Amino acid sequence: MAPSGRQAGRPQPRLARALGGSRSAVSAPAVHAGARSGAGLGAVVKRVTHEPGYVLHRYDWSESSVIVEAFTRAHGRVALVAKGAKRPSSNFRPVLLPLQQLSLNWGGDAEIRTLRGAEWGGGQVMPTGDALLSGYYANELLMRLLAREDAHPRLFDAYAALVHVLASGQTEPLVAAALRTFELLLLRETGHLPALDAQTLTFAPLATDAAYRLVPEGGLRAAHADDGAWLAGAHWQALTGALADEAPFSATLQAVAQLPGDARASLRQQLRELLHYHCGVGTLRTRQLLMDIQALS
Missing domain, CATH: 1.20.1440.120 (Recombination protein O, C-terminal domain)
Structure with missing residues (x-):
């Protein structure tokens, strides 16, 4: 027995x-939709702002850019291209770290969206x-x-x-x-x-x-x-x-x-x-x- x-x-x-402090104190992200310039009828660009998320993984996309796999609260796992993130002067470079809560902005309607902004959410050390x-x-x-x-x-x-x-x-x-x-x-x-x-x-x-x-x-x-x-x-x-x-x-x-x-x-x-x-x-x-x-x- x-x-x-x-x-x-x-x-x-x-x-x-x-x-x-284990409960996430996050505000609802904003989602916007608008017609894409020069696109066919019905084509829409989706813009997401202030979305809480974490970097799960990142890998090279070009000489200066990376693909970020992020886990977000309202959109699940999303793939984002951070253009210029590998440049020393990039604002993305010191922010796109794992195990740190971020506030993410992105746009686009392709499978890999374009990261427009990322800010550290604070709260804990690495x-x-x-x-x-x-x-x-x-x-x-x-x-x-x-x-x-x-x-x-x-x-x-x-x-x-x-x-x-x-x-x-x-x-x-x-x-x-x-x-x-x-x-x-x-x-x-x-x-x-x-x-x-x-x-x-x-x-x-x-x-x-x-x-x-x-x-x-x-x-x-x-x-x-x-x-x-x-x-x-x-x-x-x-x-x-x-x-x-x-x-x-x-x-x-x-x-x-x-x-x-x-x-x-x-x-x-x-x-x-x-x-x-x-x-x-x-x-x-x-x-x-x-x-x-x-x-x-």
Whole structure:
């Protein structure tokens, strides 16, 4: 029989501090549409201003310009060309950094829009060390699992909360709990997370003291004797309740942080297998980089 979950208690002071300021205080962006000069009838140029966003990835487009993959609250993942961003005098050069909330302006109707302006939103410093690599890991997940122009405002808020935790110098266990929380919310928002309060194939409710395993192709099922990773039904039920909370990141972070150490490690393994399956890779690049660095230290 699997051990039952621990009773949820009050948030620990360190956890409460980590949650402070995790809600994104963002104003609604402005969207404008106007006829494009010289274009055919019905052609429209879309202009977006003051849109909260983060740089997920950037790569060269020309000798002086870069393509920026940005995650925005109202427009999802968008591709933007930052013309002249590689020039030393460019206003884009010091601003287009990862893990920093920005206010973005862009226009155009092509798949790759033209970045018109970018301003730093402030709020936190750049994460360092393992926290920085954890941020790159989250960015890689978003790049692999999000389609372009598919808005996920709740996921954007969860990502902003994760960045806040990474930048605030929290302990390794709390950073790990924040990553598990983000992974759960990402899988749910993209439709890859089955219901965690019943067995997926039989719809049978979970017994609190029984063991269940999350598998990529079968969802949640009763654990087998040779399963190396599983959680008690009580743990899955606690996560279900937290994910349904009005503040899902805060509630799920608390639920994950309150799991016993072996249960947190087991959850990490099961979520990793599920993410790799849906990303279509054996190992994510940032995960492999982190393992290589740890092997050298």
